[in-house]
Amino acid sequence: MTHPHQTLILDKTQIQQKVTRMAYEIYEQNFEEQALVLAGIQENGYILAEMLLQQLQTISDKExxxxxxxxxxxxxxxxxxxxxxxxxxxxxxxxxIVDDVLNTGKTLAYTLNTFLPYNPKKVEIATLVNRHHTLFPVSATYTGYSLATTLGEHVAVVLKENEVAAYLH
Incomplete structure (x- = not known):
């Protein structure tokens, strides 16, 4: 599915490596917690959350x-x-809260607002690609890949059965 003006920034193996590393970081920073809740933002954030869940179940016995x-x-x-x-x-x-790309932080800010009334112990953010263009007071606790981009560039993450990749265009 490559378009002529797209650059591959992460392939399937690299994404899997990032997810594994993020899962270990989540486990290390939350080793005292009995239970964790992964809240994946549809659609790619949810798929990423499922991938993190599989890794966390492999490396820990946490709920x-x-x-x-x-x-x-x-x-x-x-x-x-x-x-x-x-x-x-x-x-x-x-x-x-899990999302594929952290760009302006708007989506994550609105999502965060949804969880605050439930009085959580803490809320963290995991993102596969962090573009560092945040306009809202949101920062990623866990980042798979940090990428300095221009505002005109776009990051597309594909998490499908036949293609797992991240592109810059």
């Missing part, structure tokens, strides 16, 4: 649950952020 977060990224106030399964038991839990 890790997975939430799906759906929001309108272009206009997040139009519809409420949807969290499934319903997030009623998040009090005093460690929540890790």
């Amino acid at each position: 890790v649950s997975l939430l799906s977060v759906t929001l309108d990224k272009s206009s997040p106030l139009e519809k409420p952020v949807e969290v499934l399964p319903s997030s009623d038991n998040l009090e005093n839990k460690t929540i890790i």
Whole structure:
């Protein structure tokens, strides 16, 4: 699926290595926690959260649950952020919000706002690619790949069965 003006920045093996390293970092920074909640932002953030969940289950015996977060990224106030399964038991839990690319931080800021009323113990952020163009007070706790880009450039992460890659165009 390469387009002529795309540059491959991460292939499938590299993405898997980043996910494994992030899982170890999550485990190390949360070794005292009994349970972790991974909240993946649809669609790629959720797939990434599933990949992290598999790795965490391989390296630890922690109870890790997975939430799906759906929001309108272009206009997040139009519809409420949807969290499934319903997030009623998040009090005093460690929540890790997972998304594929951290660009301006807008999506993560609105998602973070959704979890605060549940009184979590702490909220962390995991992202595969961090572009460092944040306009909102959000920073990644765990970053797979740090990439300095111009505002005109775009990072596309593909997490499909037949293609796992990240491109810059």
